[in-house]
Amino acid sequence: MSLTHLQRDYFHDTGYLAPLPLLSREEAEVYRQRADRTRQHLHGEDLVQPHLFFDWARELALLPRVLDAVESLIGADILVHSTSLFWKAPGDGVFVSWHQDGYYWRLSEPEVVSAWIALSVSNREAGCLQVIPGSQRDGVVLHTERRAPGNMLRSGLTVDLDVDPERAVAVELTSGQFSLHHVDLVHGSRPNTSDQARVGFAVRYIPAGVRQDFPHHEVIQARGVDDAGNYAHWDAEFNDEEEALRAHARFKKRLRTFRLGNNKEKA
Ligand SMILES: O=C(O)CCC(=O)C(=O)O
Numbered sequence: 504m505s506l507t508h509l510q511r512d513y514f515h516d517t518g519y520l521a522p523l524p525l526l527s528r529e530e531a532e533v534y535r536q537r538a539d540r541t542r543q544h545l546h547g548e549d550l551v552q553p554h555l556f557f558d559w560a561r562e563l564a565l566l567p568r569v570l571d572a573v574e575s576l577i578g579a580d581i582l583v584h585s586t587s588l589f590w591k592a593p594g595d596g597v598f599v600s601w602h603q604d605g606y607y608w609r610l611s612e613p614e615v616v617s618a619w620i621a622l623s624v625s626n627r628e629a630g631c632l633q634v635i636p637g638s639q640r641d642g643v644v645l646h647t648e649r650r651a652p653g654n655m656l657r658s659g660l661t662v663d664l665d666v667d668p669e670r671a672v673a674v675e676l677t678s679g680q681f682s683l684h685h686v687d688l689v690h691g692s693r694p695n696t697s698d699q700a701r702v703g704f705a706v707r708y709i710p711a712g713v714r715q716d717f718p719h720h721e722v723i724q725a726r727g728v729d730d731a732g733n734y735a736h737w738d739a740e741f742n743d744e745e746e747a748l749r750a751h752a753r754f755k756k757r758l759r760t761f762r763l764g765n766n767k768e769k770a
Pocket residue numbers: 589598599604617619630631632690691692693703705
């Protein structure tokens with residue numbers, strides 16, 4: 504499922520691409536339920552980098568259809584950089600401020616691509632992803648940390664620009680579809696005003712050869728090889744969810760100690 508030339512051109516021009524088919528509605532629903540079970544086990548505590556601990560998240564991050572599309576954009580040596588589950592319950596009022604994914608990372612090249620996989624309907628009413636097409640062409644722009652209740656970006660990271668809402672495009676997806684966006688694309692989302700949960704799983708992919716100056720946790724090899732050695736690789740495996748949850752709790756403590764608490768850890 505490589506991208507066509509037209510799709511690649513569209514991505515390079517606008518900084519995003521959608522909708523792309525991935526899972527059936529039923530398959531997406533099973534992933535949503537598995538993700539929900541993990542959330543319930545966390546009793547309201549943050550879920551961070553779920554692909555390092557939980558099978559459902561790792562499976563989603565390594566889906567060949569997504570990797571084929573990503574390979575068309577960043578080449579064959581692909582690492583899973585990071586993941587986030589964005590869960591908006593009906594009426595919970597949470598939103599995502601306008602931001603660029605890579606603001607803190609200090610990448611050697613702006614080559615990271617994010618896939619946003621819809622595990623529910625994600626339309627305007629449900630508070631779907633919104634993007635500012637073409638904004639990636641300006642490179643990394645200044646942000647301010649504006650903490651606000653309900654912002655899923657804990658740091659409150661917000662681009663220092665007057666974003667014209669008229670320029671925003673709503674990336675509407677049905678359950679099981681996905682979108683792609685460029686690391687420098689300005690994007691965000693509004694609250695969910697529908698009566699269903701809006702659930703998306705975001706996976707960020709980096710080519711093995713791209714360096715990051717900001718300290719980073721371990722990566723997972725998604726495809727190809729890593730001859731560059733820029734990142735430590737994650738090799739932990741867990742026998743069951745209990746063990747995974749304990750390791751997840753230890754990982755969160757470790758993140759706080761090596762400054763990634765400042766990073767854009769989302770929901
Ligand atoms: O899911 C959302 O509402 C925002 C997603 C987002 O900011 C991202 O994938 O980087």
